[in-house]
Amino acid sequence: MQIYLPIAELSVNLFFLVGIGGAVGFLSGLFGVGGGFLLTPLLIFSGVPAPVAVASVTGQVVAASTSGALSHYRRGGIDLHLAMYLILSGILGAFGGVATFSVLRAAGQLDLVIAVGFVVLLGFVGILMLQEAVRALLKSRQGVVVRERLPNQHSWIHGLPWRVRFKKSRLYISVLPVLAIGLFIGFVGSLLGIGGGFVMVPALVYLLRVPGNVVIGTSLAQVVAMMAATTIMHAVQSQSVDILLAFCLMVGGTAGAQFGAAAGQHLRGEQLRGLLALLVLAVAIRFGLSLVLAPDDVFSMAVTSVVR
Amino acid sequence: MSRLLALLLIVLFSAVPAGAAARLVSGVSNDTIQITSSFDGERLTFFGTIAPEAGSGQRYVEGPFDVVIVVLGPTQDRVAREKTHNFGIWLNTEQVEFKRFPSYFHVLSSRRLLEIADINLLNQNFILPEAHAMVPNIAGFMKTLVFGRELIRLMSEQGLFGVQENGVRFHSDTFYSAQLTLPSSAPPGPYIAQTYVFQNGEIIARKSEGFAVRKIAFERFLAQSATQYPLLYGIACVILALFTGWLGGVLFRR
Numbered sequence: 130m131q132i133y134l135p136i137a138e139l140s141v142n143l144f145f146l147v148g149i150g151g152a153v154g155f156l157s158g159l160f161g162v163g164g165g166f167l168l169t170p171l172l173i174f175s176g177v178p179a180p181v182a183v184a185s186v187t188g189q190v191v192a193a194s195t196s197g198a199l200s201h202y203r204r205g206g207i208d209l210h211l212a213m214y215l216i217l218s219g220i221l222g223a224f225g226g227v228a229t230f231s232v233l234r235a236a237g238q239l240d241l242v243i244a245v246g247f248v249v250l251l252g253f254v255g256i257l258m259l260q261e262a263v264r265a266l267l268k269s270r271q272g273v274v275v276r277e278r279l280p281n282q283h284s285w286i287h288g289l290p291w292r293v294r295f296k297k298s299r300l301y302i303s304v305l306p307v308l309a310i311g312l313f314i315g316f317v318g319s320l321l322g323i324g325g326g327f328v329m330v331p332a333l334v335y336l337l338r339v340p341g342n343v344v345i346g347t348s349l350a351q352v353v354a355m356m357a358a359t360t361i362m363h364a365v366q367s368q369s370v371d372i373l374l375a376f377c378l379m380v381g382g383t384a385g386a387q388f389g390a391a392a393g394q395h396l397r398g399e400q401l402r403g404l405l406a407l408l409v410l411a412v413a414i415r416f417g418l419s420l421v422l423a424p425d426d427v428f429s430m431a432v433t434s435v436v437r
Numbered sequence: 438m439s440r441l442l443a444l445l446l447i448v449l450f451s452a453v454p455a456g457a458a459a460r461l462v463s464g465v466s467n468d469t470i471q472i473t474s475s476f477d478g479e480r481l482t483f484f485g486t487i488a489p490e491a492g493s494g495q496r497y498v499e500g501p502f503d504v505v506i507v508v509l510g511p512t513q514d515r516v517a518r519e520k521t522h523n524f525g526i527w528l529n530t531e532q533v534e535f536k537r538f539p540s541y542f543h544v545l546s547s548r549r550l551l552e553i554a555d556i557n558l559l560n561q562n563f564i565l566p567e568a569h570a571m572v573p574n575i576a577g578f579m580k581t582l583v584f585g586r587e588l589i590r591l592m593s594e595q596g597l598f599g600v601q602e603n604g605v606r607f608h609s610d611t612f613y614s615a616q617l618t619l620p621s622s623a624p625p626g627p628y629i630a631q632t633y634v635f636q637n638g639e640i641i642a643r644k645s646e647g648f649a650v651r652k653i654a655f656e657r658f659l660a661q662s663a664t665q666y667p668l669l670y671g672i673a674c675v676i677l678a679l680f681t682g683w684l685g686g687v688l689f690r691r
Contacts, residue, residue, distance in 0.1 A: 131621070140621040192685070199683060430516065
């Protein structure tokens, strides 16, 4: 059944949209990530114009993260104070990202920057996650108890000024790294159409030493608020949010996420992280190949303005 | 004043040659094509008959005739870009912008175009696709030529440009019909169908019809909201997302 997308101005199979929404939702439920880093590329590779794909997936990420954020909130798994700092700096970063998005789109370099961004970001994070997961798997197989670094171990980050006390996270740290993380994720997330949960969680754990019981919830709350703001900014700035496209993805995504979360309980943490790392790397490699290999067609076209 | 005179002279001397006074009576099956949520392209039928000029006293017209129908979509500014290999990666380095380029262009004809008329006459009337790219461009002649040809190729691959040299069928000496399937990627806006009647390589009659491709109902509402009230539209998207996410959590909570 074909459905006409009014902003993308093309007709796509409805079951295909709900299907990839569901498949990505399943994976996002399984791994506890938003899934934007999979959906945006899938849409671009299936013919949706890159600006529409990025802007619409931003809306889908809001939906995908909402139910998770709510259930963490009920369980008290969100450090609202910390989330507030991350959200404010994230929205500031998103402003920069959306403005850069428009400039790049006009210059014809948006696709390039999206591809390079995915390769660098996903490649880097994917390799780190894979290393960590493989090390943990090997150790657990040898029967060695993995000794996590203690949350109160100090690093250079704890020597920075403007320290603030985050009660729920039991942290007394400088706001500078917190704001920097928010700013970076806001910028990259709005530019690439990803929530950035898979960058946020490791950053909170390894850089700030946020305890495990509030990491996921705080990250999700930040993703919801920041992506909501980004959706509105994309709608105003580039008018490329396709609400129908986003809705089809949301329906598939929210349903798929529930099954994914259930399936995730049968797998161990290290195995999950290893699989996620492979997935992230696969996407990075796919984008890398599209940059390095000779394209099928060196010519491309784009509409710069509509004259009616 | 002299320009006006020149124009008058052109009009007088380019008037249809005597003996070939004909007019075209034509129509198109749809005057609006409505884009609904299930829009998947639409088929159009053009038809017409060639009749003697009104008041000429002729009883019938003598063929054979050739008919060419040019369907033009709304114009857009479009760029063609070329990727080159730099520092190990492929990136867009050169681009040429084509102002007011047709978003849709299809030619239907009863015979091979170059057999119907001289290439210059076809180009003057923008009947060949290349004519649309070969308008003066600040990029310079050679670049316009190369990028224009590539742009037309890309448009053709997407089904937005095309030439069907057997698209017009004559059912009698003077009555013809032609069918065109407008793809779902055809952009909304005003369309013009220009019909030319050729005889012995000259245009002896022409007529243009307009039709519109329009989003209707819900699709129209969404597209208009997105451009006219972008802030409200964005907020609506967010509320929809929050609600869907919340509902998903409630429905599936075990």
